[in-house]
Amino acid sequence: MDVLFDGLVDAIGLLLSGDRDTWSIIALTLRVSLTATAIAILIGLPLGALVALARFPGRRIVLAAANTGMGMPPVVVGLFVTVLLWRSGPLGGLGLLYTPTAMIIAQSAIATPVVVALVAAALQQVDPDFRVQMRALGATPVRAFAALLGEARLPLLAGAMAAFGAVVSEVGAAQMVGGNLAGQTRVLTTAAVLATSQGQFSLSIAFGLILLLIAFGVNLSLTLVQQRRTVPR
Amino acid sequence: MSAGIGCRDLRVHAGGRELLSVPELHVASGRTLAVLGPNGAGKSTLLRALGLLSSHRVSGRIVLDGRPATRPLMRQALAAVLQRPILRRGTVADNVISGLRFRGMSRREARTEAWPWIEALGLESLVGRDARSLSIGEAQRVSITRALAAGPRVLLLDEPFSGLDSTTRADLLADLRAALTGQPTATILVTHDRQEALALAEDTALLIDGRIRQHGSTAEVLDHPSDAGTARLLGYTNLLPPALTGRAHTLVARPEHTQLVLDPSDQTDDVRGTLRRTVALGSATRVDVDTSAGALTCLHLGDVLATELPPIGSDVRVRIRHARSLTS
Numbered sequence: 046m047d048v049l050f051d052g053l054v055d056a057i058g059l060l061l062s063g064d065r066d067t068w069s070i071i072a073l074t075l076r077v078s079l080t081a082t083a084i085a086i087l088i089g090l091p092l093g094a095l096v097a098l099a100r101f102p103g104r105r106i107v108l109a110a111a112n113t114g115m116g117m118p119p120v121v122v123g124l125f126v127t128v129l130l131w132r133s134g135p136l137g138g139l140g141l142l143y144t145p146t147a148m149i150i151a152q153s154a155i156a157t158p159v160v161v162a163l164v165a166a167a168l169q170q171v172d173p174d175f176r177v178q179m180r181a182l183g184a185t186p187v188r189a190f191a192a193l194l195g196e197a198r199l200p201l202l203a204g205a206m207a208a209f210g211a212v213v214s215e216v217g218a219a220q221m222v223g224g225n226l227a228g229q230t231r232v233l234t235t236a237a238v239l240a241t242s243q244g245q246f247s248l249s250i251a252f253g254l255i256l257l258l259i260a261f262g263v264n265l266s267l268t269l270v271q272q273r274r275t276v277p278r
Numbered sequence: 279m280s281a282g283i284g285c286r287d288l289r290v291h292a293g294g295r296e297l298l299s300v301p302e303l304h305v306a307s308g309r310t311l312a313v314l315g316p317n318g319a320g321k322s323t324l325l326r327a328l329g330l331l332s333s334h335r336v337s338g339r340i341v342l343d344g345r346p347a348t349r350p351l352m353r354q355a356l357a358a359v360l361q362r363p364i365l366r367r368g369t370v371a372d373n374v375i376s377g378l379r380f381r382g383m384s385r386r387e388a389r390t391e392a393w394p395w396i397e398a399l400g401l402e403s404l405v406g407r408d409a410r411s412l413s414i415g416e417a418q419r420v421s422i423t424r425a426l427a428a429g430p431r432v433l434l435l436d437e438p439f440s441g442l443d444s445t446t447r448a449d450l451l452a453d454l455r456a457a458l459t460g461q462p463t464a465t466i467l468v469t470h471d472r473q474e475a476l477a478l479a480e481d482t483a484l485l486i487d488g489r490i491r492q493h494g495s496t497a498e499v500l501d502h503p504s505d506a507g508t509a510r511l512l513g514y515t516n517l518l519p520p521a522l523t524g525r526a527h528t529l530v531a532r533p534e535h536t537q538l539v540l541d542p543s544d545q546t547d548d549v550r551g552t553l554r555r556t557v558a559l560g561s562a563t564r565v566d567v568d569t570s571a572g573a574l575t576c577l578h579l580g581d582v583l584a585t586e587l588p589p590i591g592s593d594v595r596v597r598i599r600h601a602r603s604l605t606s
Contacts, residue, residue, distance in 0.1 A: 172362065172364050174360055174362070174364055175364055177326070177331050177360070178358070178360055178364040179376075179380070180331060180353070181329060181331055181356060181357065181358030181360070181434070182357055182358070182376060182377035182380055182424065182425070182428055183353045183354065183356065183357070183377055183380035183381045183428060184353075184380040185353065185380075188380060192366060195366070195367065196366060196367060198367070
């Protein structure tokens with residue numbers, strides 16, 4: 046219990062003291078995970094919508110692949126991205142390995158299947174005639190699609206939360222493609238792993254608690270948007 | 279061609295099969311056409327093809343106000359009510375104004391514009407309610423009000439009363455009839471219910487297996503079946519071939535016009551058969567009779583005492599009080 050308590054005290058101390066290293070780790074964690082989530086949504090939303098609404102050969106295979114991707118170990122994604130970005134790899138010339146960009150690429154790859162699968166599920170649970178009905182009231186195809194997104198707002202935001210949760214909490218890919226370089230690619234999860242390996246349990250717990258706080262803050266914001274009640278029942 | 283909606287050489291295909299073929303159809307502004315047909319006849323397919331809403335392969339021409347219909351033109355003209363009321367999240371008022379909002383009107387303008395329709399359809403007490411908390415009847419009323427409030431030149435109604443209880447259905451039918459009267463709207467109602475066609479439509483088309491078999495004024499079409507298929511659809515379920523009646527043409531009759539002769543002293547020349555079963559239906563008694571040319575159904579309105587009916591298997595005579603002759 047002492048270790049836990051010390052960890053809590055350390056966490057508050059690190060946050061309040063304005064420790065530069067800690068705040069840069071927090072800032073990088075937010076930058077990498079939020080950017081990766083945003084990219085995953087940009088790719089996953091249209092792809093998930095296509096899988097949910099269009100009929101094309103191989104549609105079910107794409108959906109099954111996305112569902113499989115939801116359970117893909119981050120370390121496997123990290124391995125693939127490392128091989129791609131390795132100096133002698135196909136994208137080695139870009140010099141991205143061990144940079145935040147590499148971490149964003151890996152985390153986007155982890156989050157995109159989550160978004161695709163959950164967007165497809167969210168849109169498929171709305172009445173299949175919803176867009177027809179909207180178009181039959183004068184909506185353009187774009188407005189009918191926007192109305193559909195509004196209708197599926199709750200499960201869509203749940204998908205965004207799941208994607209953010211998947212990337213902010215993963216350590217394998219961030220470690221492999223980022224290298225946990227102090228001041229450059231160190232994020233809260235890799236910092237917590239390093240602190241634990243060095244026996245600095247209270248520091249490790251402090252990082253863990255800060256990570257929890259960030260995850261809670263982001264999810265609270267999304268939940269408040271999701272559960273906003275506009276109509277008295 | 280005058281204002282309204284229509285089509286020429288309309289064909290709809292899906293999965294290599296022709297679902298619908300309509301050489302010509304036109305509904306003028308201010309008139310209502312009922313498309314009557316059994317399940318799977320292609321009624322909804324026709325409606326969606328006319329509204330440019332079909333997901334199937336459609337060929338031919340859709341004509342809107344005398345011009346070939348394009349999607350932007352149709353968007354401005356059309357409002358539809360589907361079989362299931364599909365409402366959006368939000369209040370009843372939000373839903374009612376959504377058609378006007380899609381047409382670019384501000385929320386305030388749309389509410390002002392929609393209010394007379396909210397009053398006409400009796401939704402004043404529901405405007406602030408969450409659309410998800412409505413009963414199916416209330417939701418369909420909102421769906422109909424939403425379509426009317428959009429001020430459509432073309433109104434498509436896809437079996438909007440199916441699934442409603444009889445009281446709700448009767449009320450909504452009357453309110454819709456009243457709302458449509460005097461409106462410059464070309465309305466197409468898809469239904470399998472003759473009473474709905476009679477209540478709402480000046481004209482009726484009978485659609486069977488993707489083809490229009492009869493088309494004319496509702497009163498004329500509903501009472502003059504042209505062949506066995508349309509006769510069955512219109513409730514003339516008893517088919518009496520010439521061999522049974524000695525007439526030149528096949529006769530068709532409704533069950534309520536076909537009755538068992540219960541008075542043995544009555545010796546009129548009737549159709550003869552064997553009593554198969556009798557079923558008490560509360561306000562009527564159904565009697566099934568086998569004849570040499572097939573089964574006949576008789577419907578005796580009011581109470582018929584079980585003792586009045588002959589035993590099952592006995593020879594009986596059936597009188598046709600009113601029949602139509604099929605000339606084709």
